[in-house]
Amino acid sequence: xxxxxxxxxxxxxxxxxSTGVADAKGKSTVKKKKVVQVxxxxxxxxxxxxxxxxxxxxxSIATKDFDKDxxxxxxxYQLNLNPKLKDTDKDKLPxxxxxxxxxxxxxALEYKLKLNxxxxxxxxxxxxxxxxDFDKDxxxxxxxxxxxxxxxIADSDKDGIKDGQETDKNGVALSHQIKNLNIQIHTKTKQxxxxxxxxxxxxxxxxxxxxxxxxxxxxxxxxxxxxNQIAATPGITKDQMIALIKTxxxxxxAFKIKVELEYVNGKETDIDKDVPxxxxxxxxxxxxxxxxxxxxxxxVTE
Numbered sequence: 001x002x003x004x005x006x007x008x009x010x011x012x013x014x015x016x017x018s019t020g021v022a023d024a025k026g027k028s029t030v031k032k033k034k035v036v037q038v039x040x041x042x043x044x045x046x047x048x049x050x051x052x053x054x055x056x057x058x059x060s061i062a063t064k065d066f067d068k069d070x071x072x073x074x075x076x077y078q079l080n081l082n083p084k085l086k087d088t089d090k091d092k093l094p095x096x097x098x099x100x101x102x103x104x105x106x107x108a109l110e111y112k113l114k115l116n117x118x119x120x121x122x123x124x125x126x127x128x129x130x131x132x133d134f135d136k137d138x139x140x141x142x143x144x145x146x147x148x149x150x151x152x153i154a155d156s157d158k159d160g161i162k163d164g165q166e167t168d169k170n171g172v173a174l175s176h177q178i179k180n181l182n183i184q185i186h187t188k189t190k191q192x193x194x195x196x197x198x199x200x201x202x203x204x205x206x207x208x209x210x211x212x213x214x215x216x217x218x219x220x221x222x223x224x225x226x227x228n229q230i231a232a233t234p235g236i237t238k239d240q241m242i243a244l245i246k247t248x249x250x251x252x253x254a255f256k257i258k259v260e261l262e263y264v265n266g267k268e269t270d271i272d273k274d275v276p277x278x279x280x281x282x283x284x285x286x287x288x289x290x291x292x293x294x295x296x297x298x299x300v301t302e
Contacts, residue, residue: 045077053083070096070108079107079117104130104142113141113152131266138164138175140266147174147203147264164265172231175265177201181227183245184258195249197223201264218249230261238271246275253277 037046043062045055055061055073062074069086076083081095088095096108103110103120110117115129122129130142137144137154144151144163154162164175178201185195196212211223226248230236236244242257259271 044074049077055083067095069094071111075107075111075117101129103128105145109145109151133266135163137162138173138265143179143264143266147201149203170228170232172228175263176231176234177264178227178231178261179264180260180262181230182258182260185245185249185251185255186257187251187253187255197226199223199227222248222250238269238273241269242271242273242275 037048039046041047041057041059041061043059045062047057049055050057050061050073055064055066063072065072067082067084067086071079071081073083076095079095079100081088086094089098097106099106101110101116101118101120105113105115107117110129113129113134116122120128123132131140133140135144135150135152135154139147139149141151144156149156149163156163164173166174168174168177178199180201181197181199183195183197194212194214195218196210197218198208198210200208202208209220209223209227211218211220226245229244229248230241233240233244241259241261245251245257245259254274254276256274257271259269261269261271
């Protein structure tokens with residue numbers, strides 16, 4: 001009987017505590033107070049919160065979505081949102097599509113993945129939820145969402161091949177594909193003052209490739225070949241990448257290069273280097289100086 005009473009009490013009441021404030025001497029000036037929140041219908045939502053928003057009562061109230069924003073009342077309570085407003089903060093983005101913990105995953109998706117929408121790292125392993133790979137297919141959760149695959153199913157299209165192992169027409173696995181690539185090249189000669197190559201991988205063959213070279217030496221065909229070769233060379237080193245860029249873009253003079261590369265599997269490579277006419281085999285010419293800032297409007301923009 002005693003155990004039953006305790007269980008009933010725990011299910012009916014929810015407790016929270018106020019925090020004491022320390023004075024200049026370090027002594028607490030406010031005593032901790034126990035705040036009792038009654039939940040008579042045992043649906044996880046305090047009765048006072050249900051009354052505030054005129055939600056009614058009963059266990060089923062927790063799963064109702066009165067404002068049709070994709071979050072039920074219990075979830076709205078947990079996120080401190082208004083269950084009667086589709087867009088609580090009036091920023092023209094539904095509450096379900098907000099990202100309260102700033103981990104790259106929407107509130108609705110976090111609940112779907114059984115994650116904590118108010119914690120950037122639900123399992124406390126020092127990896128943001130968006131960078132985790134829950135279905136172990138070689139692609140992080142957030143990237144799966146961006147590529148329209150299912151972050152909780154390793155084989156989204158059920159063809160017997162994991163999402164990360166799917167290959168393109170060149171035989172490159174999706175996990176090794178280049179997600180984002182930005183190349184900035186600046187020379188001090190008349191060969192080409194500035195060259196910009198921007199690539200962004202998109203699903204369904206709609207990847208974006210932009211080339212900006214006023215000299216006309218670098219064409220989209222050359223840039224496409226370069227991107228494909230980098231993607232087809234897993235584990236490519238920085239020096240190998242510089243040599244490849246130099247060859248594919250026909251760079252014969254000294255130049256300064258800045259590269260920002262991110263693969264679909266989450267791995268990244270950054271290069272910021274002065275390259276002489278003959279590329280050395282070591283990092284003796286490395287520099288920590290930032291890439292030269294363009295002085296005109298030639299920078300590629302999406």
